[in-house]
Amino acid sequence: xxxxxxxxxxxxxxxxxxxxxxEGPALVKALEEVDLSVAPSEFVAITGASGSGKxxxxxxxxxxxxxxxxxxxxxxxxxxxxxxxxxAALRNAKFGFIFxxxxxxxxxxxLDNVALPLIxxxxxxxxxxxxxxxxxxxxxxxxxxxxRPNQLSGGQQQRVAxxxxxxxxxxxxxxxxxxxxxxSKTSDEIMQLISSLxxxxxxxxxxVTHDPKCAAWAKRRVVxxxxxxxxxxxxxx
Amino acid sequence: MNPRATxxxxxxxxxxxxMRSALTMLGVVIGVAAVLMMESLGKGATAYIEATIAGMGSxxxxxxxxxxxxxxxxxxxxxxxxxxxADLEALRRGARDVGLVSPVSQRPLRTVAGGLNRSTPVSGVxxxxxxxxxxxxxxxxxxxxxxxxxxxxxxxxxxxxETALFSGSTALGKELRIHDVSCRVVGVLESKGASAFGMDxxxxxxxxxxxxxxxxxxxDRIGLxxxxxxxxxxxDDAKAQITNVLRQRRHVLAGEEDDFSVRDPREVQAVLGQxxxxxxxxxxxxxxxxxxxxxxxxxxxxxxxxxxxxxxxGIRLAVGARSADILSQFLVEAVVLSALxxxxxxxxxxxxxxxxxxxxxxxxxxxGGAVPIAFGVSVLVGVVFGVFPARKxxxxxxxxxxxxx
Numbered sequence: 001x002x003x004x005x006x007x008x009x010x011x012x013x014x015x016x017x018x019x020x021x022x023e024g025p026a027l028v029k030a031l032e033e034v035d036l037s038v039a040p041s042e043f044v045a046i047t048g049a050s051g052s053g054k055x056x057x058x059x060x061x062x063x064x065x066x067x068x069x070x071x072x073x074x075x076x077x078x079x080x081x082x083x084x085x086x087x088a089a090l091r092n093a094k095f096g097f098i099f100x101x102x103x104x105x106x107x108x109x110x111l112d113n114v115a116l117p118l119i120x121x122x123x124x125x126x127x128x129x130x131x132x133x134x135x136x137x138x139x140x141x142x143x144x145x146x147x148r149p150n151q152l153s154g155g156q157q158q159r160v161a162x163x164x165x166x167x168x169x170x171x172x173x174x175x176x177x178x179x180x181x182x183x184s185k186t187s188d189e190i191m192q193l194i195s196s197l198x199x200x201x202x203x204x205x206x207x208v209t210h211d212p213k214c215a216a217w218a219k220r221r222v223v224x225x226x227x228x229x230x231x232x233x234x235x236x237x
Numbered sequence: 238m239n240p241r242a243t244x245x246x247x248x249x250x251x252x253x254x255x256m257r258s259a260l261t262m263l264g265v266v267i268g269v270a271a272v273l274m275m276e277s278l279g280k281g282a283t284a285y286i287e288a289t290i291a292g293m294g295s296x297x298x299x300x301x302x303x304x305x306x307x308x309x310x311x312x313x314x315x316x317x318x319x320x321x322x323a324d325l326e327a328l329r330r331g332a333r334d335v336g337l338v339s340p341v342s343q344r345p346l347r348t349v350a351g352g353l354n355r356s357t358p359v360s361g362v363x364x365x366x367x368x369x370x371x372x373x374x375x376x377x378x379x380x381x382x383x384x385x386x387x388x389x390x391x392x393x394x395x396x397x398x399e400t401a402l403f404s405g406s407t408a409l410g411k412e413l414r415i416h417d418v419s420c421r422v423v424g425v426l427e428s429k430g431a432s433a434f435g436m437d438x439x440x441x442x443x444x445x446x447x448x449x450x451x452x453x454x455x456x457d458r459i460g461l462x463x464x465x466x467x468x469x470x471x472x473d474d475a476k477a478q479i480t481n482v483l484r485q486r487r488h489v490l491a492g493e494e495d496d497f498s499v500r501d502p503r504e505v506q507a508v509l510g511q512x513x514x515x516x517x518x519x520x521x522x523x524x525x526x527x528x529x530x531x532x533x534x535x536x537x538x539x540x541x542x543x544x545x546x547x548x549x550x551g552i553r554l555a556v557g558a559r560s561a562d563i564l565s566q567f568l569v570e571a572v573v574l575s576a577l578x579x580x581x582x583x584x585x586x587x588x589x590x591x592x593x594x595x596x597x598x599x600x601x602x603x604x605g606g607a608v609p610i611a612f613g614v615s616v617l618v619g620v621v622f623g624v625f626p627a628r629k630x631x632x633x634x635x636x637x638x639x640x641x642x
Contacts, residue, residue, distance in 0.1 A: 064555060064636040085559045091635075092557020103552050103639065107253060117556040119242060164556065 009076050010037035011204060012061055012172070017070035018227075019056050030056040032227040033070065040171070043198040043205045045215035048224030054208045055176055057224065061206060062095050062174040063087045092120050096165025096203075098194075100177035102157040104149040104164075110136060111145040114163045121168055135163040139193060155186035162193060173197060175207040179214055191217045247570040250542075251577075261538045262578035264531025265618060269582025269611045270589060271524035276604035277590035278597075279517035283510060285599045290506045296469045297369060298335075298476055299500045300462040300483070317496040318487070319458035325363075327486055328464065332478035334471040339366035340446045340459040348442065349414040350402040357398060359415055359442045361449020367393070367426075369465040377409045377424035380445055384423075388447040392420045395439035396428040413442070418452045420444060431598070472501065528614065531578065532622035539571050539626035550630055551638030564631035571623025572616055579615025583608055 019031040031053045038044055038061075046054045059065040060072055063079060072079040074090065082090075096117075097103075104113045115132035123131070136145060139159040149157050158178060165173050175194065179187035195217045198205045209215050223230045251258040302317040320340070328338050343360040360366075364380045367373070374393060384391050392413060399408040408422045429438040450457045466475035476499050483489075483497055543550070550563055587603075594601035 059636050062555075064639070065634075085561070088554070088557050088559040088562075091555060097555050099639070103548070103555070105549055105552060116553070120553075120557040120559070120562060122239075125242075168557075 010073075011040045011042075011075060012206075013037040013073040013076075014057070014060070014067075015071040015073065017057075017060060017067040017072060019053075019060065019065065020068045029227050031060075031067075034227070034229055036222065036229060036232075038172075038204060038206060041198070041202045041204055042220055043195070043218045044207070044220045044222060045218035046206065046208045046222045046224060047210060047212075047215050048230070050210070052224040053227040054224045058174050058176055058206060058208050061172075062097060063090050064097075088120070092117055093168055094171050096168070096170035096173045098158070098161050098165050098173060098175040098178045100180035102149070102154075102161045102181075104157055104160055106149060109146050109148060110141065110152070110160045110163075113149070113160055114167050116164060117168045131167055132163070135167040136160070138166065139163045153186075154182050155189060158182065158186075158190055159193070162190070162197075166197070170203065172204040172206065175205065177208055177210070179209070179211060184213075187211070187214065243565055243569045244573065246566060247573045250570055251574060254542075257538065258574060261534055262531075262574060262581065264534045265528060265575045265578030265615050266531075266582040266585060268524055268528030268531050269579045269615055270586035271527055272521060272611050272614075273583060273586030273604055273607055274590050274593065275517055275520040275524055276607040277587070277602055278593060278599065279513055279520075280602040280604060281590075281594050281599040282513050284602055286506060286509050286513070288600075290502050296466040296472050296475075297502055298464045298466065298472065298479065299502075300464065300479060300497060301460065301500070302497050304494050304496060304498065319460055320462055320497075321459065322457055324483065324486055325459065325462065327482050328462070328479060331482040332464075332475060334467050334475035334478055335464045336467040337365040337369045338462060338464040339363040339369060341366065341461040341463050342446065342449055342454060342459060343461075344454065346416045346453070348398070348402065348416075350408075350411065353402045353404075355398075355401050357440055357442055359392075359444065359449070359453070361446040361453070362443050363446050365465075366443065366463065369463050372429070373427055374424035375427045376407060377422070379424055380443065384445045385447050388451055389445060390418065390420050390448060390452070391423045392442050392444040393424040393426060394422055394443075395426050395441040397437055397439040398442060399425055401440075415442065415444070416453050418448075420448075476501065528618055532575070532618040535571055535575055535619065536622040536626060538574075539567060539623055540629065542570075543567060543626050543630040546630075547633065547638050547641040550633050551635055551641065554633070554635035555639060560631040563633075564627045567627035567630045568620065568623045571627065572619035575615045575619030575622075576612070579612050579618075582615065583611055586611070 014034050014036040016033045016035060017031055018029065018033055021028045021030055034053070034057060036057070046057065048054045056065065060067055066072075066080065074094070079087070105116070111129065111132050114135050115128040118128040118131060133142075133145060136142060139162050141156060141159050141163065144152065144156065149160070152160065173194070178194065179190050182190060191214055194205060194207065197203045205218075207214070207218065215221055220232070220234045222232045300320070302319050304317070322340075325338060325340055328335055339362050341360055341362055343358050345356050346359045348355055348357045348359070362380070363385055364382055367379050373379075377393075380391070380393055383389070392415070394408055394413070399405070402408070402413070403411060408425055411422050413420045413422060426439070426441070431437055464475065464479065466472040479499050480495060484495060487496060489495060553563060554560075590604070591601050
């Protein structure tokens with residue numbers, strides 16, 4: 001707080017972050033005083049049993065949710081002080097999301113799905129289409145611009161979602177079980193793609209998974225247990 | 238997000254649920270169409286009444302016995318004495334601004350010509366009468382002062398009589414038997430068509446008042462006098478002079494109420510205008526309620542739509558939509574829905590007005606001011622009833638919306 005951000009200060013930092021859902025007897029402590037910092041260009045896998053708080057942590061990191069207590073800092077700036085519109089702008093420009101269930105707009109073409117973040121970035125139509133098309137090409141879906149989600153396989157839908165996450169050139173990609181609905185061969189392909197984004201483009205990737213094979217792609221593995229961080233290891237598995 | 242993108246997004250969403258959008262619009266369509274029809278028909282009826290009254294002549298006064306505050310003002314209800322020929326003379330001499338004056342004594346009578354007969358309103362009038370009404374003959378001549386003096390057995394007939402009793406051939410010079418009095422047709426009147434109240438104005442026979450009173454009614458008492466002021470701007474003076482002369486002749490004391498009344502068709506027009514105005518207001522109220530119901534329908538469907546599309550909202554929020562973007566998306570959708578309904582309603586309303594105006598034979602009046610107002614109201618309905626669902630959408634928590642099943 002207050003201290004100027006040093007060059008080596010973390011990109012994202014959770015300080016004693018707790019997140020509580022519900023109240024009274026239904027109260028659930030999803031996160032309890034979690035400290036976590038992520039540096040630029042890291043590839044972090046977050047694992048843990050279901051209910052361990054790993055998805056909640058990623059939601060907070062992506063500004064989709066806010067901590068009940070504690071602080072979340074982005075490049076040294078506390079998120080709590082930011083207006084809702086600023087958070088929307090952060091979600092738009094700084095983060096790209098990849099979900100287990102793809103979360104594409106139904107009855108909407110792949111191109112329009114990918115272009116969605118650019119609408120809210122205020123980009124004009126011609127540039128939106130050009131950038132969305134090149135993002136689709138980057139994920140290997142050139143030629144499928146007009147396909148609707150229901151005309152694509154699971155792996156292809158996830159590629160569209162990855163293209164959507166990439167289109168606004170984010171610094172961080174947050175992936176919540178990106179391969180959870182895919183077979184192992186497709187999983188491998190998707191992990192290859194995500195890993196290449198980290199290695200070739202230097203995009204920070206934070207990925208929630210419970211699949212050890214996926215987690216093995218990451219350079220750092222954080223394990224959650226009952227709302228706490230149980231272990232945090234760097235280096236190849 | 239720019240307005241054009243927002244509107245095309247709204248149109249796309251509405252087209253995805255064509256049937257539902259059309260049904261949701263229906264309330265606004267009916268409301269707007271009803272508003273336009275009421276406006277158009279109300280104005281058409283008013284225009285028609287005005288034209289009819291103007292057609293009677295703009296400087297006419299009608300004098301009847303009985304106080305103006307009596308129930309009908311008619312002679313039988315008030316007990317006030319009828320007028321006589323001397324009253325008529327007094328008005329001719331004493332009321333300076335009265336240019337023309339005529340007694341009008343009317344009875345429905347059986348009229349026979351050849352083998353045909355019909356019951357027709359027959360009136361005894363002075364030669365002034367047709368001048369007062371501004372009514373001219375298309376064949377022959379009008380009634381003359383000589384006819385009146387000699388109580389000549391002559392008459393002037395309306396167009397309907399010529400058609401009905403003379404099978405369309407000319408009535409001029411032919412004999413009619415009216416209530417067993419033989420009578421020669423000396424003129425045929427120009428056709429006036431139906432009145433504002435649907436009565437055939439051409440089903441009439443006029444004869445000299447002297448002939449009518451002597452041969453048919455047997456009395457020279459007069460239940461109605463019709464007068465014309467010298468010009469339209471003298472009409473109030475003429476009215477005052479008639480009142481003066483008649484008060485003297487009928488010995489009405491100062492401070493006492495007149496036992497007769499002088500009526501001005503403009504008053505009738507004002508009353509009719511009030512009646513049509515009230516009716517129009519009432520029906521506009523009904524149409525307004527229909528718009529309200531239409532608005533509630535839109536709100537209902539928009540609320541359903543927000544719930545159905547919770548995940549979509551979550552996705553949009555996750556990729557950077559501000560809550561204002563979500564608000565405007567749903568608000569614009571509601572407004573586009575009701576504005577489209579308004580446009581369809583305007584089209585239908587105008588079509589229905591043309592049809593109805595033709596059916597009830599009043600002129601079709603384009604409700605000029607009502608079209609933009611109706612459109613404005615339909616947009617307003619969309620805004621008013623769209624705000625609540627749109628706010629509900631805009632306030633969703635991104636994470637909760639994404640996880641909504």
